[in-house]
Amino acid sequence: MAGSERDGKGGTRSYDAVIVGGSLAGCATAMFLGRAGARVAVVEKSPDPAAFKRICSHFIQASAVPTLERLDLLGPMEAAGAVRPRFHARVPWGWIEAPPERAGRGVNLRRSKLDPMLRERAAATPGVELLLGQTVKEVRRAGAKVIGVVARDREGVETIIEAPLTIGADGRDSAVVGLAGVKEKTYPHGRFAYGGYFEGVALRHTPDASVWMMDPDWAAAFPTDDGLTFCAVMPTKDRLPEFKPDPVAAMLDYFDAAPEAPSLRAATLSDEGVLGKIDMTNRMRTPTAPGLALVGDAALATDPLFGIGCGWAFQTAEWLADSVAPALRGEEELEAGLRRYRRKHGRRLRGHAWMIHDYATGRKLQPPERLIFSAAARDPRVATIFDAFGTRRIGAARMMATGTPLALAVNARYALARRRGRVDAAPSSVDPGRGTEPIDLGSPVGDKGLRVESERAGAGARKAA
Numbered sequence: 001m002a003g004s005e006r007d008g009k010g011g012t013r014s015y016d017a018v019i020v021g022g023s024l025a026g027c028a029t030a031m032f033l034g035r036a037g038a039r040v041a042v043v044e045k046s047p048d049p050a051a052f053k054r055i056c057s058h059f060i061q062a063s064a065v066p067t068l069e070r071l072d073l074l075g076p077m078e079a080a081g082a083v084r085p086r087f088h089a090r091v092p093w094g095w096i097e098a099p100p101e102r103a104g105r106g107v108n109l110r111r112s113k114l115d116p117m118l119r120e121r122a123a124a125t126p127g128v129e130l131l132l133g134q135t136v137k138e139v140r141r142a143g144a145k146v147i148g149v150v151a152r153d154r155e156g157v158e159t160i161i162e163a164p165l166t167i168g169a170d171g172r173d174s175a176v177v178g179l180a181g182v183k184e185k186t187y188p189h190g191r192f193a194y195g196g197y198f199e200g201v202a203l204r205h206t207p208d209a210s211v212w213m214m215d216p217d218w219a220a221a222f223p224t225d226d227g228l229t230f231c232a233v234m235p236t237k238d239r240l241p242e243f244k245p246d247p248v249a250a251m252l253d254y255f256d257a258a259p260e261a262p263s264l265r266a267a268t269l270s271d272e273g274v275l276g277k278i279d280m281t282n283r284m285r286t287p288t289a290p291g292l293a294l295v296g297d298a299a300l301a302t303d304p305l306f307g308i309g310c311g312w313a314f315q316t317a318e319w320l321a322d323s324v325a326p327a328l329r330g331e332e333e334l335e336a337g338l339r340r341y342r343r344k345h346g347r348r349l350r351g352h353a354w355m356i357h358d359y360a361t362g363r364k365l366q367p368p369e370r371l372i373f374s375a376a377a378r379d380p381r382v383a384t385i386f387d388a389f390g391t392r393r394i395g396a397a398r399m400m401a402t403g404t405p406l407a408l409a410v411n412a413r414y415a416l417a418r419r420r421g422r423v424d425a426a427p428s429s430v431d432p433g434r435g436t437e438p439i440d441l442g443s444p445v446g447d448k449g450l451r452v453e454s455e456r457a458g459a460g461a462r463k464a465a
């Protein structure tokens with residue numbers, strides 16, 4: 001650390017890495033790097049250590065559970081009331097029910113509990129310094145290389161933070177991306193979202209989560225801590241005029257229309273009301289540049305319909321920290337670590353992102369999806385593959401390669417049974433006792449693959465931060 005300082009601000013400070021953004025991705029990256037022996041600054045614009053992201057249904061997919069375990073977070077999250085849900089999807093052909101022993105179990109804890117917990121743990125990690133209430137306004141460069149940032153506090157005091165590695169963990173609207181001139185691709189989003197916490201939701205699968213994918217209507221109910229259930233809808237944008245005047249009433253109607261969905265009329269909406277998000281344009285950025293890496297939403301902010309951003313915030317933090325730790329210990333050039341991270345990010349997430357962006361337009365299900373979804377509702381083996389993909393434990397290529405032949409066979413037998421007038425017997429005649437056979441899903445395929453606008457949402461609603 002060098003230069004003048006006032007209350008830990010001002011002057012010039014030096015670290016091994018500076019992380020912009022102290023939310024899920026930023027704090028997780030800091031914890032991993034601190035544990036690897038690096039000196040890390042986390043610059044977070046909110047001055048409040050208890051700040052949290054308000055628009056988020058925080059369903060953390062099973063793919064991220066090993067990362068949470070490695071961070072020693074899973075136990076504390078469960079102690080704070082986190083539920084460990086599987087998920088059940090209601091599609092036009094019925095419920096998709098993976099056998100419980102094979103279904104992935106995610107984690108669900110409200111961000112009001114998770115974010116402060118994570119920030120506290122990051123701050124307690126040796127080597128990690130949290131600089132709260134400071135906003136990054138400038139990225140410093142030496143030629144093409146990023147060499148740190150300039151952060152400004154609310155009184156206008158500027159601190160120069162130098163580091164061989166700058167990490168953008170500043171979310172969907174990342175300032176770092178713009179300041180560093182990182183390449184970005186955007187993909188249109190054809191839906192809007194409204195959601196809120198309800199008490200007393202009579203959900204068929206509690207404590208598991210339920211999702212209605214009714215082509216193109218979409219709704220979900222995620223049980224979480226303190227007996228609450230986060231209920232959300234993501235209709236296509238042509239239905240916005242129905243929702244704008246009274247989002248709460250429109251949401252209740254929407255749930256009433258979803259097959260085998262609980263009525264929200266008998267449940268109690270929390271004081272926070274219903275929050276909405278209208279613009280969720282998908283954003284994909286090149287995750288590295290010289291001296292720079294992006295994690296979480298800063299690298300890939302994609303359709304929340306699939307509940308993947310929180311899990312990927314943790315996972316990308318882990319991938320980056322593991323990739324660059326040798327360089328930060330002086331064992332290799334930083335570029336080698338960044339290259340490793342860029343490749344892993346692409347291998348693990350590109351296939352998922354491609355499918356998610358394609359569906360995000362609000363289009364109807366296409367034949368390959370109809371094939372898998374219908375067969376998954378009829379056969380537990382296809383349901384298991386669907387579940388492994390939906391919980392992001394396998395990639396798109398693995399899902400299609402293992403699921404398609406099986407789905408074709410299941411649907412052919414179903415059609416035959418229907419022709420013989422044995423429709424009801426079809427699912428069991430397709431798989432007599434075979435639902436318990438092991439399925440080789442292989443290794444995760446990756447190991448070899450809103451402008452943000454908050455909406456005021458009618459009665460009882462609050463404007464989101």
Ligand SMILES: Cc1cc2nc3c(=O)[nH]c(=O)nc-3n(C[C@H](O)[C@H](O)[C@H](O)COP(=O)(O)OP(=O)(O)OC[C@H]3O[C@@H](n4cnc5c(N)ncnc54)[C@H](O)[C@@H]3O)c2cc1C
Binds near residue numbers: 056058280297298
């Ligand atoms: C409607 C909706 C529902 C969602 N539901 C789910 C879900 O069910 N499951 C799921 O996994 N994901 C969900 N997500 C996505 C999830 O919220 C994000 O993917 C996740 O929060 C990303 O974490 P992050 O740490 O990358 O970014 P963020 O949580 O956005 O954090 C960015 C941090 O950077 C700070 N920051 C920003 N700019 C600066 C700056 N210039 N200087 C300093 N600090 C800065 C911010 O204050 C913030 O703390 C949902 C998203 C939406 C919009």
